Amino acid sequence: MRIKKYRSMLYVPGNNPAMVQQATIYGADSVLLDLEDAIAPDEKDAARDLLRHHIPLLDRENCVLTVRVNGLDTPLGEQDVRAMVPLQLDAIRVPKVESAVAMQQLDALITELEREHGITQPVEIHAMIETARGVMNAADIATSTPRISALTFGAQDLLADLGLRRTDRAGLTFPRGQILMAAKAARLHVLDTPFIDIEDEDGLRASAEEAKSLGFTGKAVINPRQIDIVNQVFSPSPEEVTHAIRVVGSFNAHKAAGSGVFALDGKMVDRPVVEQAITVLRLADIDPATL
Numbered sequence: 651m652r653i654k655k656y657r658s659m660l661y662v663p664g665n666n667p668a669m670v671q672q673a674t675i676y677g678a679d680s681v682l683l684d685l686e687d688a689i690a691p692d693e694k695d696a697a698r699d700l701l702r703h704h705i706p707l708l709d710r711e712n713c714v715l716t717v718r719v720n721g722l723d724t725p726l727g728e729q730d731v732r733a734m735v736p737l738q739l740d741a742i743r744v745p746k747v748e749s750a751v752a753m754q755q756l757d758a759l760i761t762e763l764e765r766e767h768g769i770t771q772p773v774e775i776h777a778m779i780e781t782a783r784g785v786m787n788a789a790d791i792a793t794s795t796p797r798i799s800a801l802t803f804g805a806q807d808l809l810a811d812l813g814l815r816r817t818d819r820a821g822l823t824f825p826r827g828q829i830l831m832a833a834k835a836a837r838l839h840v841l842d843t844p845f846i847d848i849e850d851e852d853g854l855r856a857s858a859e860e861a862k863s864l865g866f867t868g869k870a871v872i873n874p875r876q877i878d879i880v881n882q883v884f885s886p887s888p889e890e891v892t893h894a895i896r897v898v899g900s901f902n903a904h905k906a907a908g909s910g911v912f913a914l915d916g917k918m919v920d921r922p923v924v925e926q927a928i929t930v931l932r933l934a935d936i937d938p939a940t941l
C-alpha cells in the first residue's frame with residue numbers, strides 16, 4: 651500500500667487548465683485542486699467541469715490528490731462533493747469546518763456515493779479549521795468520523811474571522827496550538843497554512859521550520875517554487891536517519907535481551923525515543939520492521 655506523505659501540499663486554482671494539467675509534475679507530496687476561494691462565483695460551475703474532465707488524466711503515482719470543495723453550508727458544496735467523489739480522489743478538503751455534525755453528514759453522503767459508484771478505496775476528509783467556532787470545536791471535529799485523516803490550519807480566513815490584521819501573528823498562537831493538539835490527540839495529520847510571499851525564500855524556510863518544530867506534518871504551498879524548500883524542511887536529514895536506524899536496531903537487540911531501556915552515545919533510549927525514531931524512518935521510506 652502507498653504511504654501517503656504530506657510534507658508539501660500545492661494549492662492549484664481549479665479553473666486554470668494549464669495549472670491543473672501540470673499540477674502533479676512539480677514534486678509536491680500532495681496536490682489540492684481548489685473549487686473554493688481561488689475561484690470567482692461565476693467560474694464555479696466551469697471549474698467543477700474542468701476538474702471532472704482533467705482529474706482522470708493526471709499522473710497520480712507519487713502524489714496524493716485532493717480537491718477543496720465549497721463550504722458545505724452552500725448549495726455548491728454538495729454539488730462539488732457529488733461531482734468529485736466518483737473521480738476516486740484520495741481526499742476531499744472541506745473549508746471552514748465548524749462542527750462534528752457537518753462532518754458526520756458529509757461522511758454519510760460520501761458513503762452513499764462510494765456505494766453508488768463502486769468506489770472501494772475510501773475517500774478521506776481533510777477538515778480545514780479557519781474560524782473561531784471551528785477552533786473551539788476542533789477536538790470534536792477531529793474525532794467526528796474515522797474518515798477524517800487530517801486537520802488543516804487556514805490562517806487567512808481565521809485572521810479575517812478574528813478581526814485581525816495580517817501582521818497580528820500573536821493572535822494565531824492559541825488557535826494554532828488548539829488545532830495541533832486536537833489533531834495529535836486523534837492521531838491525524840495536521841497541515842500548516844501557506845506562506846503567501848512567493849519571493850521570500852528565507853521567510854518560507856523559517857515559517858516551515860517553525861511549523862515542523864511545533865509538530866505539523868507538512869505545509870501548504872501556493873506556488874511550485876515553494877515545494878523544494880518545504881519538502882526539504884519536513885524531510886529527515888541523513889544524520890537523523892542514520893541515528894534512527896541505530897536507535898531502532900539497538901532497541902530490538904536490547905529488547906531481545908530483556909531490557910526496555912539503555913544508553914546510546916550517552917543518552918537514554920526508551921519506548922518514546924524509539925517511537926520518535928520510527929517516525930523519522932517512515933518519513934525516509936524505511937520500514938522499521940526490517941531493522
Ligand SMILES: CC(C)(COP(=O)(O)OP(=O)(O)OC[C@H]1O[C@@H](n2cnc3c(N)ncnc32)[C@H](O)[C@@H]1OP(=O)(O)O)[C@@H](O)C(=O)NCCC(=O)NCCSC(=O)C[C@H](O)C(=O)O
Nearest residue numbers: 661662663669673687688780804805806807843872873874
Ligand atoms: C500566486 C500566483 C498567482 C503566482 O503566479 P505566477 O506569477 O504565474 O507564478 P510563477 O511565475 O512562479 O509561475 C511559474 C509556473 O508555475 C505555474 N504555477 C504557478 N502557480 C501554480 C500553482 N499554484 N499550481 C500549479 N502551477 C502553478 C505557472 O502557471 C507557471 O507555469 P509555466 O507558465 O508553464 O511556466 C500563483 O502561484 C497561484 O495562483 N497560486 C495559487 C493561489 C491559490 O490557490 N490561492 C488559494 C489558496 S490559499 C488559501 O486558500 C488559504 C486558506 O484557505 C486560508 O484561509 O488561509
Ligand SMILES: [Mg+2]
Nearest residue numbers: 687780804807
Ligand atoms: Mg481559507
